[in-house]
Amino acid sequence: MSSNEEQIDGLEKQLKDAQFMHRESERKYEDISRKMATLDADAARGNERADGAEKKILDLEEELKVVGQSLQQLEVGEEQRRVREEQLQGQIMDLRNKLKASEYRGEQAEMNIQRLNVRIDQVEEDLLQEKLKIKKISDDLNQTFDDMLNLSC
Numbered sequence: 536m537s538s539n540e541e542q543i544d545g546l547e548k549q550l551k552d553a554q555f556m557h558r559e560s561e562r563k564y565e566d567i568s569r570k571m572a573t574l575d576a577d578a579a580r581g582n583e584r585a586d587g588a589e590k591k592i593l594d595l596e597e598e599l600k601v602v603g604q605s606l607q608q609l610e611v612g613e614e615q616r617r618v619r620e621e622q623l624q625g626q627i628m629d630l631r632n633k634l635k636a637s638e639y640r641g642e643q644a645e646m647n648i649q650r651l652n653v654r655i656d657q658v659e660e661d662l663l664q665e666k667l668k669i670k671k672i673s674d675d676l677n678q679t680f681d682d683m684l685n686l687s688c
Contacts, residue, residue: 539676546669553662560658564651571644578637585630595623 599616 539672539679542672543669543676546665546672550662550665550669553658553665557655557658557662560651560655564648564655567644567647567651571641571648574637574640574644578641581633581637585634588626588630592623592627595619599623 599619
């Protein structure tokens with residue numbers, strides 16, 4: 536009889552542990568979700584900056600055309616245009632690199648969420664199995680009590 540109580544106590548402890556792990560997993564999932572939202576916001580801001588930079592680039596390209604026409608007569612002006620064009624290309628490369636980095640972080644966050652979802656599913660499955668074990672033990676205990684009552688009558 537005391538071994539059944541010990542088993543029940545053990546299973547109750549396991550259930551509490553599983554519930555704790557479940558709560559921790561949910562908390563971690565919420566943390567990841569918040570981080571994902573932050574990454575999404577960062578990506579959106581990066582896209583807005585890229586759009587603004589593209590507009591600046593378009594404006595600067597238009598300016599380069601005007602300057603190029605004016606500076607064709609001057610060799611010094613030609614050198615200035617070349618330097619400005621190199622700077623714009625560097626900015627384009629920097630913006631592309633930043634966009635790629637933002638996309639990579641977004642993909643990493645999605646993979647982390649998928650991993651957490653799998654872990655949550657595992658924890659839920661383990662919790663269900665523990666509940667079934669406890670129910671079986673409870674049913675066995677009830678049957679034992681019923682048998683004991685039948686014997687005493």
